[in-house]
Amino acid sequence: MHFALSAEQEEFRSVIRSLLERECSTQVLRSAPDGPLLPGLWRRLGEIGALGLLVPEEHGGLGLDEVSMVAVLIEAGRVALPLPATEAIALAGPLLAGLPEHRTILASILRGELTIAADPATTGKFPHGHTAEFVLSGGWGGAGSVHLTPIDAGDLASLASVDPTRGLVRHTGPVGEPIADGPEVLRGWRRAVLGTAAELVGLGRRMLDMAVRHVIDRRQFGAPVGSFQAVQHALAEALVRIEFAEPAVLAAGYSMATGSSDAGRDVSMAKALAGTAASAVARTALQCHGALGYTVEYELHLFLKRTWALAEAWGGAGWHRREVGRSLGLVR
Amino acid sequence: MDLRDTSAEAAFRAEAREWLAAHRPDPPLPSGDTAAGFALHVQWERELFDAGWAVVSWPKRYGGRDASLVEWLIFEEEYYRSGAPQRVTQNGIFLLAPTLFAFGTQEQQDRILPRMAATQDVWCQGWSEPEAGSDLASIRSRAVRDEQAGGWRLTGQKTWTTRGAFCTHLFGLFRTDPEAGRHRGLTYFLVPLHSEGVTVRGFGRLDGDDGFADVFFDEVFVPDDAVLGGVNEGWRVAMATTGSERGLTLRSPGRFRQTARRLVDLAASGGDDLDARLADEVVQGWMAAEAYQLFTLRQITGILNGHEPGAASSLNKLFWSELDIRLHATALELIGADGELDGPWSRGYQFALGGPIYAGTNEIQRTIVAERLLGLPRR
Ligand SMILES: Cc1cc2nc3c(=O)[nH]c(=O)nc-3n(C[C@H](O)[C@H](O)[C@H](O)COP(=O)(O)OP(=O)(O)OC[C@H]3O[C@@H](n4cnc5c(N)ncnc54)[C@H](O)[C@@H]3O)c2cc1C
Numbered sequence: 001m002h003f004a005l006s007a008e009q010e011e012f013r014s015v016i017r018s019l020l021e022r023e024c025s026t027q028v029l030r031s032a033p034d035g036p037l038l039p040g041l042w043r044r045l046g047e048i049g050a051l052g053l054l055v056p057e058e059h060g061g062l063g064l065d066e067v068s069m070v071a072v073l074i075e076a077g078r079v080a081l082p083l084p085a086t087e088a089i090a091l092a093g094p095l096l097a098g099l100p101e102h103r104t105i106l107a108s109i110l111r112g113e114l115t116i117a118a119d120p121a122t123t124g125k126f127p128h129g130h131t132a133e134f135v136l137s138g139g140w141g142g143a144g145s146v147h148l149t150p151i152d153a154g155d156l157a158s159l160a161s162v163d164p165t166r167g168l169v170r171h172t173g174p175v176g177e178p179i180a181d182g183p184e185v186l187r188g189w190r191r192a193v194l195g196t197a198a199e200l201v202g203l204g205r206r207m208l209d210m211a212v213r214h215v216i217d218r219r220q221f222g223a224p225v226g227s228f229q230a231v232q233h234a235l236a237e238a239l240v241r242i243e244f245a246e247p248a249v250l251a252a253g254y255s256m257a258t259g260s261s262d263a264g265r266d267v268s269m270a271k272a273l274a275g276t277a278a279s280a281v282a283r284t285a286l287q288c289h290g291a292l293g294y295t296v297e298y299e300l301h302l303f304l305k306r307t308w309a310l311a312e313a314w315g316g317a318g319w320h321r322r323e324v325g326r327s328l329g330l331v332r
Numbered sequence: 333m334d335l336r337d338t339s340a341e342a343a344f345r346a347e348a349r350e351w352l353a354a355h356r357p358d359p360p361l362p363s364g365d366t367a368a369g370f371a372l373h374v375q376w377e378r379e380l381f382d383a384g385w386a387v388v389s390w391p392k393r394y395g396g397r398d399a400s401l402v403e404w405l406i407f408e409e410e411y412y413r414s415g416a417p418q419r420v421t422q423n424g425i426f427l428l429a430p431t432l433f434a435f436g437t438q439e440q441q442d443r444i445l446p447r448m449a450a451t452q453d454v455w456c457q458g459w460s461e462p463e464a465g466s467d468l469a470s471i472r473s474r475a476v477r478d479e480q481a482g483g484w485r486l487t488g489q490k491t492w493t494t495r496g497a498f499c500t501h502l503f504g505l506f507r508t509d510p511e512a513g514r515h516r517g518l519t520y521f522l523v524p525l526h527s528e529g530v531t532v533r534g535f536g537r538l539d540g541d542d543g544f545a546d547v548f549f550d551e552v553f554v555p556d557d558a559v560l561g562g563v564n565e566g567w568r569v570a571m572a573t574t575g576s577e578r579g580l581t582l583r584s585p586g587r588f589r590q591t592a593r594r595l596v597d598l599a600a601s602g603g604d605d606l607d608a609r610l611a612d613e614v615v616q617g618w619m620a621a622e623a624y625q626l627f628t629l630r631q632i633t634g635i636l637n638g639h640e641p642g643a644a645s646s647l648n649k650l651f652w653s654e655l656d657i658r659l660h661a662t663a664l665e666l667i668g669a670d671g672e673l674d675g676p677w678s679r680g681y682q683f684a685l686g687g688p689i690y691a692g693t694n695e696i697q698r699t700i701v702a703e704r705l706l707g708l709p710r711r
Binding site for chain 1: 596
């Protein structure tokens with residue numbers, strides 16, 4: 001038994017982390033979805049191989065596994081990366097790899113020249129629609145087939161979202177050709193769910209860090225507010241939430257990487273735990289910031305809103321708990 | 333990352349599982365918190381010892397198997413999975429023993445550990461006093477030097493002592509230097525309860541069993557070799573191993589996973605009538621037990637790589653104590669009106685409610701997490 005990232009995985013994670021800390025400041029985040037520096041950041045992620053992390057080496061990727069994916073996407077969550085990294089890493093890369101007719105699209109994604117959005121429920125409503133060239137639609141719950149649709153083949157309208165940094169759109173038009181069905185769709189769905197869970201862990205860590213820093217600096221009644229027990233205990237509970245969600249997310253990555261028959265259950269558990277943990281941390285972080293957290297002029301709101309969006313994306317906690325319940329024989 | 337058993341671990345697991353399936357008490361033993369029940373538990377503990385399962389992680393010469401931390405975790409998992417009872421020896425083997433290994437002299441280890449392993453002696457923990465609960469350093473029980481007799485005379489009262497009425501020995505903190513600062517003048521003593529001047533009064537816990545005791549000391553003599561880890565060093569010695577109590581040794585994930593499995597079975601036994609909200613509660617409880625297991629595996633990997641959990645054991649304590657209550661509360665809701673009947677779930681629930689109180693209350697743990705893990709300023 002050994003439950004830790006390998007030295008190589010740690011190394012990769014820290015490369016990603018320092019890249020994102022350098023190039024995805026909250027200023028860059030605020031500029032999303034179409035800020036001028038975002039295409040460069042996407043290319044940098046492509047250059048270091050992150051976008052093709054799960055793609056086999058013979059198709060131009062790094063040939064790494066879902067544990068590495070989790071490690072990388074936790075870092076993406078930490079900066080609330082306003083780019084479709086989970087879509088590229090978890091979904092598009094593995095689905096397109098091995099399809100010779102889509103070799104050039106895959107290559108462009110891996111180089112960070114092209115982004116691709118995802119609409120698993122085929123509602124026509126999805127994030128990153130303004131910047132993406134394609135959308136992968138279908139495959140909700142791992143069933144049915146996934147289609148590759150060029151975005152400019154239909155009409156696009158912006159939707160006002162609480163999280164404006166993801167560029168939510170309504171897309172109408174013909175659905176493109178199917179590119180995957182069966183077990184590939186199921187794996188793709190699980191990877192995307194897991195990737196989103198990883199982002200939520202990163203978001204939770206970030207919001208907790210921000211709250212801790214704030215309550216140490218902010219003074220009232222002649223003392224740092226972080227010395228008041230009500231504040232301390234709320235933040236301690238927030239840490240418990242994150243600390244007990246993160247191992248489940250890593251372990252679900254391991255289940256996928258080893259092809260465990262429990263992978264579906266483990267991924268659903270990861271998403272449910274990470275979503276509720278991040279949402280709880282979001283509330284605590286807001287409360288501990290006082291009114292400062294309640295304004296769009298400060299940064300916290302960017303992370304809160306991303307958390308709200310991702311907690312419900314790819315199945316909310318309730319949806320995934322029902323999946324776990326099914327695997328335990330409690331839900332039909 | 334590799335979450336599977338190695339072949340050696342798998343063999344160890346199989347051996348434990350097979351032995352436990354053949355030997356675990358069936359029907360289950362009554363509560364170990366009554367005199368009659370305790371005697372049956374002592375028999376069971378001796379059976380464990382005879383087969384080499386009482387203290388698997390200890391060295392062979394003291395009755396253990398030199399099992400690794402991972403093997404210890406596996407044993408715990410299999411132990412609770414088999415339906416074997418809670419261990420009445422736990423305060424000795426999980427709380428005192430780690431302290432003895434860290435601070436005891438060779439003579440103390442050789443004298444005390446084999447008898448503890450064989451359940452010839454059963455130890456209780458004498459920390460709390462009527463005036464010293466969360467504020468443990470305000471202990472008033474004192475030990476006065478008896479130069480002539482070559483030892484100490486203990487006077488005072490300990491309370492809430494788990495199974496104090498049935499145990500043979502007590503480890504406890506006593507004030508040896510009333511002039512020194514609150515934390516400075518304490519000493520860790522090892523006391524036979526049959527000593528002259530000791531009076532023990534058992535009394536009922538929440539479930540009514542005599543699981544609590546007051547222990548009174550009236551000029552009780554103990555020799556110098558009853559001091560563990562140095563005179564006036566008691567605070568440091570006691571705190572060095574609080575991690576064992578809050579963290580994984582006292583409350584390994586195996587028991588909560590077993591409770592979660594029983595809860596799932598209970599919910600499934602109701603057939604199609606299961607209310608959706610209750611089903612969701614069961615799922616949440618089950619997931620939390622799994623999350624505790626995974627947190628622990630990661631923590632153990634850290635320990636094997638040289639990172640002592642330290643204050644992080646407060647995270648364990650917060651989590652398992654709330655988890656235990658949640659699992660039992662959900663079960664009682666499933667059972668409905670019959671939940672008030674004396675039974676494993678109503679007993680388990682009452683036991684679980686103590687979790688946020690003993691081993692340092694959860695309020696105290698949250699403060700530790702805030703100050704030591706998050707780095708928030710002290711008041
Ligand atoms: C089932 C059980 C078994 C036990 N077994 C043993 C045993 O074997 N040996 C032994 O020595 N003791 C034992 N204890 C006693 C246990 O260690 C104490 O109950 C515990 O330390 C709390 O002390 P107290 O009960 O005096 O509560 P108090 O310290 O009086 O606390 C009362 C309330 O005030 C809160 N509080 C106190 N101080 C603070 C603070 N600074 N900040 C915020 N909140 C605070 C507490 O969290 C609690 O909610 C046992 C207790 C239980 C319930």
